[in-house]
Amino acid sequence: MEYTLTFDEYNRALKKNRLLGLTCTKCSAVITPPVMICPACGAGDLEVKELSGRGVIQTFTVNFVAPLGRESEAPYTVVMVELDEGPWIMGNLVDVDPAVVNMDIIGKRVRMGETIGARVFPGDAYSAGDACRPLFQFEK
Amino acid sequence: MRNVIVLGVAQTKFTGPQQKTGVELFAEASSEAIAASRITPADIQALFLGNALGDFCEGQGMIQAFIAQNIGCPGIPANKYDGACASASMAVRDAFMWVASGQYDFVLAGGVERAATMGTPLATRTFAMFSDSRYEFPSGVTFPGVFAMLAHLYAKRYDVPLKLLKEQMATVSVQSYRHGMHNPKAQMQKEVTVEDVLSSFTVATPLQLHDCCPFSDGAAAIVLASEKAAEKLTDKPVYVIGAGQASAGPLAGQKDTLPRIYSRELSSKRAYEMAGIGPEDVDVCELHDCFSIASLIASESLGFFDYGTSGDAWMKGEADIGGKIAINPSGGLKSKGHPIGATGAAQVYEIVRQLREEVESERQVPGAKIGMTDTLGGDGGTLVNMIFKRGW
Ligand SMILES: [Zn+2]
Numbered sequence: 220m221e222y223t224l225t226f227d228e229y230n231r232a233l234k235k236n237r238l239l240g241l242t243c244t245k246c247s248a249v250i251t252p253p254v255m256i257c258p259a260c261g262a263g264d265l266e267v268k269e270l271s272g273r274g275v276i277q278t279f280t281v282n283f284v285a286p287l288g289r290e291s292e293a294p295y296t297v298v299m300v301e302l303d304e305g306p307w308i309m310g311n312l313v314d315v316d317p318a319v320v321n322m323d324i325i326g327k328r329v330r331m332g333e334t335i336g337a338r339v340f341p342g343d344a345y346s347a348g349d350a351c352r353p354l355f356q357f358e359k
Numbered sequence: 360m361r362n363v364i365v366l367g368v369a370q371t372k373f374t375g376p377q378q379k380t381g382v383e384l385f386a387e388a389s390s391e392a393i394a395a396s397r398i399t400p401a402d403i404q405a406l407f408l409g410n411a412l413g414d415f416c417e418g419q420g421m422i423q424a425f426i427a428q429n430i431g432c433p434g435i436p437a438n439k440y441d442g443a444c445a446s447a448s449m450a451v452r453d454a455f456m457w458v459a460s461g462q463y464d465f466v467l468a469g470g471v472e473r474a475a476t477m478g479t480p481l482a483t484r485t486f487a488m489f490s491d492s493r494y495e496f497p498s499g500v501t502f503p504g505v506f507a508m509l510a511h512l513y514a515k516r517y518d519v520p521l522k523l524l525k526e527q528m529a530t531v532s533v534q535s536y537r538h539g540m541h542n543p544k545a546q547m548q549k550e551v552t553v554e555d556v557l558s559s560f561t562v563a564t565p566l567q568l569h570d571c572c573p574f575s576d577g578a579a580a581i582v583l584a585s586e587k588a589a590e591k592l593t594d595k596p597v598y599v600i601g602a603g604q605a606s607a608g609p610l611a612g613q614k615d616t617l618p619r620i621y622s623r624e625l626s627s628k629r630a631y632e633m634a635g636i637g638p639e640d641v642d643v644c645e646l647h648d649c650f651s652i653a654s655l656i657a658s659e660s661l662g663f664f665d666y667g668t669s670g671d672a673w674m675k676g677e678a679d680i681g682g683k684i685a686i687n688p689s690g691g692l693k694s695k696g697h698p699i700g701a702t703g704a705a706q707v708y709e710i711v712r713q714l715r716e717e718v719e720s721e722r723q724v725p726g727a728k729i730g731m732t733d734t735l736g737g738d739g740g741t742l743v744n745m746i747f748k749r750g751w
Contacts (some may be wrong), residue, residue: 252494252609277614278515280507281564282499286484289499297498297609299508307614309495320564325515340497346483352497355481 223265224253226350227267233351234330234339238272240306241265249304272331272353274302276324281317288343296320300329300355310353360459362586364534364596364750367395368708371547373577373696376475381413381422384578385471386430388701393430393467395708397592400431403582404463407454409446409470410700415485416473432467442741443489444649446470447579448703448734452602452743454583459599464588469580472698475720477571482574486699489737491609503571505610505738506650507563509618513652514565516618517667525565527670529556529649532569532693534679535648539690541721546575546696556651570651575696579704581711588646594751597711600729601636601746603629610738622659622742623735630731630744631662638662641746642727643713644684645706648691654678657733658686661744685724688713703743706732714749 225242229252232239240251251270256263277299277305285293294317301307312320313332332354342349371384379387385408393400406425419425423437440449447470454468474482486502514524533553539545551569559568589596605625607613613621631637638661646661648654655669663684664672672708677683689695689709692702710730712718732745 230493252491254608258608258612278508278512278617280504280566281561282501282504282507282512283560283564284479284483284501284503284562285499286487286501287480288484290480292499295499297500297504297508299614301614307611309498309500309609309611311498322511322514322521325511340499343484345488346492347498350493350497352495 220255220263222255224267229253230351233353236330238270239281240268240270240304242268249306251306251308254336270302272306273358274300274329274330276327277301277307279312281318281320298355308353310355314356327359328353330358332356360463363455363458363599364584364586364589365599365707365711365747366582366584366589366593367392368581368711369395370544370579370705371373371577372544373575373698374475374488375546375573375576377576381410381417381419381471381473384576385426385469385580386668388469388580389430389467392582396582396584398465398582398729400542402465403432403435403467405435405457405466406432406437407450407466407468408437409450409703410439410472411441411443411446411483412474412699414476415481416477418693432523442743443736444630444647444697444699444702445734445736445743446700446703448732448743448745449604449741451704451707452497452604455599455602458583464585466583467580468583469578469704470701471578472700473576474698475576477574479574484604489740495609495611501563503563503566503650506652507566509656510565510652510744513618513656519667521565524670525557526553527655527673528570529553530673531648531651532556534673535687535691535693537723538688539694541719542690542695543655545690545694546573547690547694560601565724566652567649571693572649572697575698575700577696577698579701579708581707582665595715597714598748598750599745600748601630601634603627603633605629606741607739613739618656619660619666620656620735620739620742622739623657626742627661627713627744628735630746634746636729636746641684641729641731643688643710643724644686644693644731644733645689645709646686646733648687648693649697659712661733662663680722681725688718688722688724706734707745713746723740
């Protein structure tokens with residue numbers, strides 16, 4: 220069986236600020252990041268779907284202790300966003316000073332930033348190359 | 360299935376960085392457990408070992424084979440388990456299954472880790488490997504970061520003001536430190552106050568230093584035996600009466616139940632069903648308190664308290680010795696320490712000694728008959744629950 224949407228395809232799209240996911244042809248579930256089999260119904264017939272990159276912040280943390288090699292990034296804000304299409308996704312909130320982020324951001328609408336840099340974690344000795352993550356900013 | 364008992368148990372003192380190798384640490388724990396079982400290494404028919412990061416901390420892969428030779432059990436099948444922080448619990452569960460199946464009479468299970476030896480930056484990096492490396496680690500998420508996000512979500516979902524939740528979480532840590540004071544094997548031997556917790560530095564909002572367990576080095580080992588083979592070896596048999604395990608994918612993929620950990624609900628249900636008991640029957644539980652919020656979340660998923668109410672229960676002493684359910688009389692991961700590959704076996708060590716009434720009187724749960732362990736790996740990726748019963 221073919222894997223419908225690979226990490227490499229997902230990652231390359233995200234670098235261009237396009238968020239890809241899958242739709243299940245059987246139960247219509249929207250899924251991201253990609254998987255082989257629909258977790259909702261167990262079907263394997265999935266189609267690639269471009270997602271809006273818009274949604275609502277569900278939770279967050281401002282991280283002060285970064286992993287080895289990423290110390291210069293701290294402090295930074297990690298968020299989990301419920302996309303308008305349904306799935307939750309982890310990313311960073313970038314246009315707000317981490318020093319002032321508090322629980323008031325939960326429930327706020329965000330969208331993936333269009334022109335914000337540093338989306339790509341370049342990888343380290345323990346990574347299989349680089350990996351992109353969504354950067355979110357508040358919807359104006 | 361045959362009846363399976365825990366025969367001998369042992370744990371090294373959990374510590375910060377130290378000089379003993381992983382093989383040496385496990386050899387210490389296992390020789391003590393074998394001696395306590397009144398058998399010899401030659402009686403051991405298989406080794407099931409938890410070890411998650413031996414390759415990163417000392418460049419040692421496949422440590423289980425070197426251990427088997429080292430402790431006088433050459434040639435036996437030796438398996439290593441990686442379920443992050445739940446590695447040793449997977450090892451104990453599988454050992455239980457192999458003895459129950461009739462294949463083996465005596466199996467050594469346990470775990471070893473030198474997490475503190477790695478130092479905080481590398482340990483933080485390697486612990487983050489238990490998150491989704493390709494889709495979530497790029498965001499810079501860490502192990503504390505995961506539970507920090509669950510804490511904010513918990514406050515929102517159950518409408519607990521963050522200030523109150525932080526006090527409740529601090530109370531969890533204070534209780535764990537207090538129990539650890541009386542545990543000579545614990546890494547932390549100091550008492551802290553709610554004020555100490557709330558004034559410690561921030562790791563990942565809203566979690567502060569004293570909300571987080573330490574990185575630890577240590578090992579724990581247990582000998583499992585068939586009831587029949589152990590008949591003449593002990594008059595205090597502790598039966599394994601239930602075991603459950605479950606898995607989960609990336610944190611964001613668990614959206615339908617967070618901040619509850621669904622894999623824990625599946626795993627504990629499987630354990631309760633096998634044991635034929637419910638949460639109300641459990642007298643003492645060693646649960647996975649890698650962070651103070653983790654205790655609140657775990658105790659609710661295990662069925663001890665209603666969702667959103669466990670912080671209140673802790674503040675009322677209901678999770679303490681003498682309360683509704685005695686939680687983490689060992690000091691838990693918070694105070695006893697968290698050498699991840701050994702943690703699950705150390706929980707079994709504590710529960711067995713509690714049921715045998717062998718722990719220090721200050722932290723003995725009086726008359727405990729049924730005990731439970733709860734071990735979580737990563738973001739809930741691996742969950743193992745086991746239930747033990749006093750057999751005399
Ligand atoms: Zn489907």
